[in-house]
Amino acid sequence: MIRFDYSRPSGVNEAVQAGAGAQVAYLAGGTNLVDLMKENVARPLHVVDINRLPLDAIEEMDGGGLRLGALVTNADTAYDERVQRRYPLLSSAILAGASPQLRNAATNGGNLNQRTRCYYFYDVDTPCNKRNPGEGCGAIGGVNRIHAILGTSDHCIATHPSDMCVALAALNADIHVTGPAGERVIPIGEYHRLPGDEPWRDNTLKTGELVTAIDLPAEDFASHYTYLKLRDRLSYAFALVSVAVAMRIEDGAITEARVALGGVAHKPWRSPSAEELLVGEAPGDAIFATVAGAILEGAQGQGDNDFKIDLARRAIVRALHQAANGTPQSQTDKRIA
Template sequence: MNRFSYARPTDVAEAVREGSPGDVRYLAGGTNLVDLMKENVERPVRVVDINRLPLHDISDLPDGGLRLGALATNADTAWDARVEERYPLLSSAILAGASPQLRNAATNGGNVNQRTRCYYFYDTATPCNKREPGSGCGAIGGVNRIHAILGASAACIATHPSDMAVALAALDATVQVTGPDGDRAIPFADYHRLPGAEAWQDNNLAPGELVTAIDLPDERFTGHYTYLKLRDRLSYAFALVSVAAALKIEDGRIVEARVALGGVAHKPWRVKTAESVLHGETPSHNAFLAAAHAITEGATGHGDNDFKIGLARKAIVRALRQAADGTPQSQTDKRVA
């Protein structure tokens, strides 16, 4: 680990001033950043500890939505009574991730900003365009079982690892940020980036910007939802494919559908035009299969991960059936229902 300076501000304005110049990283729960620093993947010259900032609360919004403080822990968010009652899809997704110990430390802002869990990104002896632009992508032609089948590029086929972010994408969340140029709100769909030629850019935060909160709109999918996570073992493993599915059903027909995928792309994968395939349909295997093919259109494997294409389609169908039946996947007994 390289030498770095350390600051511990007590208000947001001070944190932005400390975080604006140079190669600086904000430190919250540290469950990702500290690992990266130990592995010499991240080598900041300055670390700004933001844990004393007043960003820990979860509060109601005037329009009926909910504001999740960036420093509220994943555990506190998942078990908050308002989240459980009004946004059970989010609660379920959080509980599907990591371990209880990590959820007690990890923060909401840190969760959406975590870096990809690619073998080559973490191994400084191998080429990685995310870590060293222009060095190449070791995963292309290498060991790539966990890698992307959608939205990838010749520069990077890594995937975003968050479960929470997949649910936030399905729920049309908004990320509140502040920085040297003031405050702004970023729709969740625009927050993360696909790799393109600039694989090192995970999101659209400007230099020095700090996530202060995540806002959930007053759109509640409480009766028909599920978060289905398929992985190599039942707990403490990143998704091979995950699906956040939410439906509104009236008079036996689907009037609104939300489907977001995790484990398949550099960002949570949601195709709104594909969701429209389900509008007006009665819940059925054929309707769900049509949606699955529309959502995964253009999916491309890279050898070891070819199986993900079929797995993703089957997972979408299974998740939509769970949502339609009102039988969400249990995050206690994680076996697929």
């Protein structure tokens, strides 16, 4: 591990000032950053420990939403009574990820900003445009079983690893950030980005910006939802494909539906035009299959991950049935419902 400076500010403005320099990293739970530093992937010259900042509360918002502080742990978020009652999709997605020990340490802001688990990104002896721009992408033409099938580019086929962010995408969350230029709010759909020709940019944060909170709008998806995660083993594994569904049904017809996918792209993947196909329809195999096909339009495998296309299609249909039936996937009994 390289030598680095360390500071521990107690205020947000002080933290932003410290984070405005070159090669600075914010440290919260450390469940991702410390690993990256140990593997020599991340080489910050200054680590800013933000754990003293007053960002560790879950607060009611005017209008009925919830504001999740960036330093609230994943565990405290998932088990918060208000989250479980009003946003069970988010609670379920968080509990599908990592392990209890990691969820006790990992923070909401850190989860948003965690980096890909691509083998090539973590192995400094292999080419990776995300780690070293211009080197090439070792996964293209290499071992790519876990890699993306949507939104890829010739420069990168890595996937975003978060479960929490897939649920946030379906819930239309807003991300509050503050930086040298002041505060701003970024819709979750605009927060993460596709690789394009700048795969080293995971999100739309500007230099020195710090996530302070996540806002959950006041919406009722507590009756018809699910988070379905398919992986190589039932716990402590990243998704091959995951599906978050938030749905409203009135008089036997779907009045609103949101479908977000994880494990398939550089960001949580949504297709609003495909979701719109569900509106006004009665739940059923035919419409669900049509929507799955529309969501996966343009999906392309890279060889080892070709299976993900069919897996995602079947997972979307299964998740839509779970949500429509009001039988969400259990994160305790992980047999697929």
